[in-house]
Amino acid sequence: GAGVSQSPSNKVTEKGKDVELRCDPISGHTALYWYRQSLGQGLEFLIYFQGNSAPDKSGLPSDRFSAERTGGSVSTLTIQRTQQEDSAVYLCASSLDRPSYEQYFGPGTRLTVT
Amino acid sequence: AQKITQTQPGMFVQEKEAVTLDCTYDTSDPSYGLFWYKQPSSGEMIFLIYQGSYDQQNATEGRYSLNFQKARKSANLVISASQLGDSAMYFCAMREGGSQGNLIFGKGTKLSVKP
Numbered sequence: 001g002a003g004v005s006q007s008p009s010n011k012v013t014e015k016g017k018d019v020e021l022r023c024d025p026i027s028g029h030t031a032l033y034w035y036r037q038s039l040g041q042g043l044e045f046l047i048y049f050q051g052n053s054a055p056d057k058s059g060l061p062s063d064r065f066s067a068e069r070t071g072g073s074v075s076t077l078t079i080q081r082t083q084q085e086d087s088a089v090y091l092c093a094s095s096l097d098r099p100s101y102e103q104y105f106g107p108g109t110r111l112t113v114t
Numbered sequence: 115a116q117k118i119t120q121t122q123p124g125m126f127v128q129e130k131e132a133v134t135l136d137c138t139y140d141t142s143d144p145s146y147g148l149f150w151y152k153q154p155s156s157g158e159m160i161f162l163i164y165q166g167s168y169d170q171q172n173a174t175e176g177r178y179s180l181n182f183q184k185a186r187k188s189a190n191l192v193i194s195a196s197q198l199g200d201s202a203m204y205f206c207a208m209r210e211g212g213s214q215g216n217l218i219f220g221k222g223t224k225l226s227v228k229p
Contacts (some may be wrong), residue, residue, distance in 0.1 A: 033216055042118075042219040043159075059216065083198055091159065102149060103217060105159035 004106035025094030036088040118220035137206030148189040208227040
């Protein structure tokens with residue numbers, strides 16, 4: 001079946017512009033996560049959606065970052081007034097509704113802020 | 115304090131030999147899960163193996179096994195019979211509590227398999 005998809009695969013933007021990153025999770029997966037990975041680093045948690053519950057936004061680094069998940073499926077991560085330190089690979093993952101179930105990751109969006 | 119510590123930034127192993135990648139974790143939650151992911155140079159994150167805190171036996175998946183030492187809070191990944199395709203970054207991760215919350219990742223270990 002189809003895996004997690006993300007678009008765009010690459011995004012170059014000027015400092016100060018807003019960007020939107022999209023994630024399509026695996027059909028039937030109730031949980032959706034956003035992480036970012038800076039060059040040569042591990043993954044940093046950003047936000048987590050579970051069904052209709054309020055999202056866990058505890059990982060968002062600033063109020064310039066926001067995300068929504070429409071209809072319990074597609075999610076959009078928005079970064080307003082981008083800064084150079086926002087440059088990273090943004091990874092989306094989804095999983096089924098058991099704590100032991102692995103998260104399936106998308107290919108990521110590489111964001112470069114110039 | 116770091117929740118997940120991977121002390122080996124890089125490792126080399128000869129093809130067909132076994133290799134152990136270290137991971138220690140820190141949590142006060144009695145319920146947690148430990149995961150290992152592989153990230154090849156292409157960038158995708160590939161799930162390898164899972165160990166629950168209450169699991170009595172060490173997890174195994176093909177050539178991968180997890181050496182779970184609860185008292186030491188370590189969850190080392192053992193790869194047997196290394197192959198050239200095993201060359202990649204390997205990340206240890208933890209989920210705390212009985213929920214589907216986010217994973218906490220270590221900084222990773224870069225494994226290089228030599229022919």
